[in-house]
Amino acid sequence: MTDVAWIGAALTAARPQAVAALLRYFRDLDVAEEAFQEASLRALKSWPLNGPPRDPAAWLIFVGRNSALDELRRRNKHDVLPEDDVIPDAEHSESALVERLDSSAYQDDVLRLLFICCQPDLPATQQIAVALRIVSGLSVQEIARAFLVTEAAMAQRITRAKRAMSESAVAFEAPGPVERAERLSTVAAMIYLLFNEGYSASGGDAHVRVPLCEEAIRLSRLLLRLFPAESEIMGLTALLLLQHARAAARLDANANIVLLDDQDRSLWNRHLIGEGLVLVEKAQLSGEPGPYQLQAAIAAVHARAARPQDTDWSQIDRIYAILELLQPSPVITLNRAVAVSKVRGPQAALGMLEPLEEPLAGYFHYFGVKGALLKELGRPDEARVAFNKAIGLARTAQEAAHIRMNLDRLTP
Amino acid sequence: MFYCILCYNLESEVEAWTREKEAAVMAQRELVAHELATQGRLGPVGRLMPTTTAMTIRASREPLVLDGPFAETKEQLLGFYLVDCTSLEQALEVARGLVGDTGALEVRPLASFYPGIGLQ
Numbered sequence: 303m304t305d306v307a308w309i310g311a312a313l314t315a316a317r318p319q320a321v322a323a324l325l326r327y328f329r330d331l332d333v334a335e336e337a338f339q340e341a342s343l344r345a346l347k348s349w350p351l352n353g354p355p356r357d358p359a360a361w362l363i364f365v366g367r368n369s370a371l372d373e374l375r376r377r378n379k380h381d382v383l384p385e386d387d388v389i390p391d392a393e394h395s396e397s398a399l400v401e402r403l404d405s406s407a408y409q410d411d412v413l414r415l416l417f418i419c420c421q422p423d424l425p426a427t428q429q430i431a432v433a434l435r436i437v438s439g440l441s442v443q444e445i446a447r448a449f450l451v452t453e454a455a456m457a458q459r460i461t462r463a464k465r466a467m468s469e470s471a472v473a474f475e476a477p478g479p480v481e482r483a484e485r486l487s488t489v490a491a492m493i494y495l496l497f498n499e500g501y502s503a504s505g506g507d508a509h510v511r512v513p514l515c516e517e518a519i520r521l522s523r524l525l526l527r528l529f530p531a532e533s534e535i536m537g538l539t540a541l542l543l544l545q546h547a548r549a550a551a552r553l554d555a556n557a558n559i560v561l562l563d564d565q566d567r568s569l570w571n572r573h574l575i576g577e578g579l580v581l582v583e584k585a586q587l588s589g590e591p592g593p594y595q596l597q598a599a600i601a602a603v604h605a606r607a608a609r610p611q612d613t614d615w616s617q618i619d620r621i622y623a624i625l626e627l628l629q630p631s632p633v634i635t636l637n638r639a640v641a642v643s644k645v646r647g648p649q650a651a652l653g654m655l656e657p658l659e660e661p662l663a664g665y666f667h668y669f670g671v672k673g674a675l676l677k678e679l680g681r682p683d684e685a686r687v688a689f690n691k692a693i694g695l696a697r698t699a700q701e702a703a704h705i706r707m708n709l710d711r712l713t714p
Numbered sequence: 715m716f717y718c719i720l721c722y723n724l725e726s727e728v729e730a731w732t733r734e735k736e737a738a739v740m741a742q743r744e745l746v747a748h749e750l751a752t753q754g755r756l757g758p759v760g761r762l763m764p765t766t767t768a769m770t771i772r773a774s775r776e777p778l779v780l781d782g783p784f785a786e787t788k789e790q791l792l793g794f795y796l797v798d799c800t801s802l803e804q805a806l807e808v809a810r811g812l813v814g815d816t817g818a819l820e821v822r823p824l825a826s827f828y829p830g831i832g833l834q
Contacts, residue, residue, distance in 0.1 A: 311730040530783075583803065587802070
């Protein structure tokens with residue numbers, strides 16, 4: 303029964319809470335990681351013989367803590383160890399530890415561990431890489447592959463990020479409500495970035511980045527289990543599930559992006575959609591709308607439509623209107639204009655675009671949308687100008703190719 | 715006599731299973747279920763969505779609606795209903811009507827459902 307696959311899954315599942323608890327005890331990330339590593343090695347020896355423990359995380363924390371304490375004592379007997387109230391004495395049994403884990407302190411442990419990965423002076427990709435290494439336990443090789451860089455380069459990035467983390471001052475006391483909310487929103491943003499690293503991939507290497515999406519969903523669900531009443535974490539989880547549900551339909555045989563309207567909806571993952579829709583509804587019941595919930599609600603409208611023409615665009619327009627109030631941004635107004643064009647026609651949408659021309663002068667999608675609206679209005683010459691601007695701003699060959707296709711259709 | 719067999723496991727661990735492990739577990743269980751079905755002894759089978767989708771209604775003067783699964787350890791599981799609803803809100807409405815002045819009811823959608831062969 304206790305096969306290697308089971309142990310691997312148990313170690314992966316227990317890792318965030320075990321490393322987080324060990325970090326609270328030792329207040330040193332390297333020590334916490336080494337302690338978890340040592341406990342994992344012992345688990346690989348012990349679990350096949352003695353059977354799985356009831357609570358693998360508690361087992362790993364208990365064994366990891368003791369082995370790290372032994373190691374610290376061995377290294378330097380004169381080293382001052384942390385205060386007794388930080389490290390519970392060795393008589394603490396596993397069951398006592400389980401009780402401690404059930405307390406709310408432990409949700410803050412995991413949140414703290416995720417939060418210290420989000421060092422503001424580190425580039426976002428480094429924050430993500432280090433979170434994948436420390437929290438998710440992916441190997442440097444796996445992370446390097448997902449980021450399409452060499453293993454040596456990734457190892458260097460992670461080392462640098464960890465140094466920055468060890469030098470930063472993170473409070474180990476339980477955070478107050480305001481601080482906790484700030485940490486949650488920082489961590490949520492990091493998880494969303496992690497997801498987008500995988501989601502925005504296209505081309506030959508797209509498939510190697512799928513694990514990034516799956517890992518983001520796992521972290522988001524973990525966070526939601528710890529903070530079950532946080533409607534924005536419900537929204538984030540729902541958003542990731544609803545977007546990931548379309549993964550199989552998003553890329554064609556050549557790994558080029560297939561737009562929403564052209565996707566084969568029978569390839570959408572109904573299980574992920576079902577879960578996402580429930581979470582969107584659950585978040586709405588909270589009556590505290592936030593950006594993730596609203597984006598998830600928009601994704602939900604698309605997910606509910608069996609065919610593109612069944613999409614409830616007026617509902618999408620209404621949701622964007624709330625999003626505009628909560629988080630005013632020209633990009634959101636641009637997205638809303640697309641919904642408006644479906645509800646009230648291209649002329650109304652074009653009117654919304656005018657004030658956006660200045661802030662979005664360097665934005666590919668702005669000119670793509672503008673060109674499409676002008677084309678719909680039967681103004682091909684102006685459409686051509688907009689499309690040509692879009693091509694000039696395209697970041698990938700694929701984006702440019704898509705616009706060229708539109709341009710070709712302009713010529714009778 | 716009808717028996718209800720309830721499935722427990724560590725959710726985070728099941729989530730971390732490889733596809734092969736997941737398939738192996740389900741295949742083993744489906745083997746047993748299939749045997750029972752051919753004997754006409756299998757009732758409804760369902761897999762629940764993750765606990766993150768759950769909500770709980772607790773009896774109070776006004777029934778309390780709580781986010782998250784039923785989490786107390788001092789109360790015991792005593793029964794269940796399987797209802798068809800068009801939305802979570804409708805399911806919560808049903809639970810509000812059921813709870814009366816005692817206990818707690820966890821409302822959780824099913825991820826998959828097999829209706830069984832109709833036990834008599």
